[in-house]
Amino acid sequence: MALAVDESKDTSDTAQLSIFIRGVDTKLPVTEELLGLKSMHGTTTGKEIFEEVSKCLNEMMLPWDKLVGLATCGQKSGLVGRIREKMRENHAGELTVYHCIIHEEALCGKALKMEHIMNTVTRVVNFIRAKGLNHRQFKSFLEELGSEYGDVPYHTEVRWLCRGKVLKRCFELREEIYLFMESKGKDTTELRDKKFQCELAFLCDIVSHLDALNLQLQGRGPVITDMYSAVRAFRTKLCLWETQMLQGNMAHSLCCQMMKEQISPAVLPSAEFAEKLNVLRAEFSRRFADFESQKCRFELLSNPFAVEVTTAPTNLQMELIEPKYDSVGAVQFLPDTLPQLRAQAAQMLSMLGSTYLCEQLFSLMINKTPHRSRLTDEHLHSVLRISSAQGLTPEYDELASKKRCQVSRLDPGASE
Template structure:
């Protein structure tokens, strides 16, 4: 027994030594898991096996046979002609006598199916990524919370696809990532894409102008908004450049440091800045430490413009005592009805029963510069309904609604504030026509012609009244005061820049602001009939920008006057959008990316974003 065991041990060792010899004719694998373990033979695939309907998959060291007909994968030990033929005879007897070309064709079809499957999976992933960007873009354009995509949009899309295209297509919708964090990343990517485009255009623009304003949001953060107006392909464009928080204070130094740091980061040249439009606060306009003063040290060509909306709001503050007292009484009447919910509901029902077009009053807010005119117009339109309401709900100022003299003043204020609102809405800046109108209105009232004030004229005609002499005196004095106040804030415009407004007027050539060479160029422009036709078809700023290559000196001087903003209207409007985006429920939101997508007319490059995202994912996978 012992002798037999010893002999077998010797045979095993001899067999192992022979099989491990490098001169062995058979290709085997010598994977020893440890002493005493038996050897495992690894078979190789031969191209002749295709006649049995088999190809191979896996690595070269341990290939596995794959049936090109049914797709079954066998073990490496089955790589024997007899076993392969047995599979063909038992599983596919109908193909037993087929020629080799038949199996080669089946192999080509199998490879095509595998390639198309991989390509389809890759395409589905790319489409899902692009769809995710599109959904994120629509969420940002609608200024909705990022969670709405996963909670509402995704299920709605899946239900629609399921109903229209079937369950199989609906399952593919699950491939689109729509989580809250994913949407935030997508929105940041798209915002950066648009910001890069804007910064590139500003850097390539020959000159640009900015407007900026700061305010406090719901989280008590001081937010600085900056808009830029620049030239792109011969046309003027406006875009939000940044929306950044001021970490501590809101002094001129802090505002300049934040803006200058952004300009240095993006490599924007200060020397090409022609204009700054702000409001008149000390932090902006301080002589030594204000933002404008600091900017002029790095931008020699820059000029400052006071926002005309804020100026016109200031002009309305100066009123005669009689008119101011009348305005206070009007506000008290509105508050008596609007501040009590019961009164407001009863007045609403009363207006409906009396067939009124409007069924409620408007409230006045000092911050909203259009509300003062609207409240007075609505109050004057509903005066008969208010009088009926006061008959059943006594109020100490109810007698004013029966006083024709008081109503004449109310009608005038409703008209004059509406005119100022129209002026603000048209965003007119320095315009001499405003003062001429004020003087014209005053002269009309002196001649008892009230047609220029529609509400006042209709009231007088309806009741067959003459304008009260005291009221007339107050109105004329108020118009003169408005004219004087406008003159204080808007100095009279000299005729030196008339050549910009109309370069084809011969009288503008004698302006003193142009030298001899520039006057000669202006004469050439005025004699060019093609330019005259372009002048009629283009806006004023775009007309002068179109001459930048041919008449660079004149075009630059015209751009320095026309390019700067005249108001901070864009900032005022965007702060309303900002308040809608960042609410008390989203008080930790970084609103700049959402705000940029919400405001900008530019559409991000979705294809480029997808390529960048896929390249980033492949790089992470390789690392």
């Protein structure tokens, strides 16, 4: 089994610690459920988080020696060390710790160092959307111009995927935005600068690719090997785009291609953009170094019989030589006669590569608002547990059998 641990504050500033478990039994089916949700009214140090995690495992009578993985979001100082110490006390194996793949992917984008473009776009969008009058006038302005789009989406830092939509819409409506801002007496010198427009186009292209990868990594039940394969494929794409950018080939950079057609190709800083792609690729390699070190273990699940036997762990070498391959997938083709490989596959299948489940749960905490003061921690936990449950079907017959029917005392012939 593996755990995903993360904490977030609700509207009353109470820290809610969510703990999800992903487990695999001897037949290798995967179970992924909420293990516990704990309210932490004081501090949230690694020691206190560990105590809550320990309580959850003890309450469910889960053995520490079955724990193989832990996914966290950010640095949980002291948590990992205490869990490893507890596992040593129980003679458990080594704990594999991952930082959330989705968070790491989102942080990679900061290596581009193009915050000045995003800040300018955010400032413009906030001017249009923050005041109702400006917003209404802008929408009317677009209607008068016969624009294909009727508005620009609002940007918030909390919603990562909104930035790509905001950038793309602003790029597509750039001419209309210039005219509207000028009608309001705003300086549009920066917005009309060709270098700024080229940088906006480049950022729009890259963020759209990053957002597509982010969506690919989301969801319930993904296998960690598939998640990392998507990241490795993206690194390869970055290498391709870098080469093409130096050649002036914008086949996969549609916004840059549009700018290239509108202005002189010499104005488009292709070499500068290629360097930024190189920096982004290096940042992906740095942030996902922990996953790269597990490459051999990942291959043992995705294609075990293609692994070089001499470099494989000793306890797996004899089973890797066995001609037991079937093309239907790792889970199906590993028979009971290969116990070591099945155990290795079980460990990989149980790994949680992200804290997506925790983040998804926190998004449901909007149920707890200052206007619902009677929604206690216990009520909140019940609501979130039901919301996060998979395949939960009410046993209506059993519930009804425990209730007594209230028989009317009126005579059969009496009037109601």
